[in-house]
Amino acid sequence: MKLLASLTSPYARKIRILLAEKNIPFELVVDSPWETATRVPEVNPLGKVPALVLDSGEVFFDSPVIAGYIETLGVGPAMLPAGGIERVRVRQSEALADGILDAAVTAYLEGRRPEAQQSPLNLDRQYDKIQRSLAELEKRLADRQWLDGDTLQLGDITVGVALGYLDLRLGYLDWRSGHPVLSAFAERLFARPSFAATVPPAG
């Protein structure tokens, strides 16, 4: 199978980390949807990465769907509980982290517009979402090693990716300040080979 991804996409990084944690081989096709020569729209009408193309030609997007598909392959370690409320809780953690990413990407893109066209109101809305979500995660994690259950799950991976993306794009927010639990959590995640091997290039 092929994963279409840009090296800076945090949503794609989530999937690359998931595949690495499970040791599942795949072909990484680096393709930035922002480039005019991109082929992403040929497989994903939304024109976004990540997109997973199976050997059969079937395509899955977006990242929560791809993660769900990967789990159906039955390759351990499981990163999503098989069902029940436990699965919903991991999905909730994933959604919270994806929401941080959505807000961070929006703020990053807003900040790249010519200054006269930037909306301070929109920027503040995104920063508020990020700050509230960080506070929520700090509270949820408390003295636990992982967000849900006793092992690394998809929610933990996605939170780690979101924190890494804040470092990459919104470093001036200094998210570590006031979040000692999350900071320690991030250091533990960043030390894993799957995270170390997928650090986005600067720029």
Ligand SMILES: N[C@@H](CCC(=O)N[C@@H](CS)C(=O)NCC(=O)O)C(=O)O
């Ligand atoms: N909800 C999607 C978000 C994917 C997404 O927004 N990817 C960005 C790269 S970080 C993208 O491809 N943007 C291109 C565009 O919006 O045209 C997911 O989880 O996969």
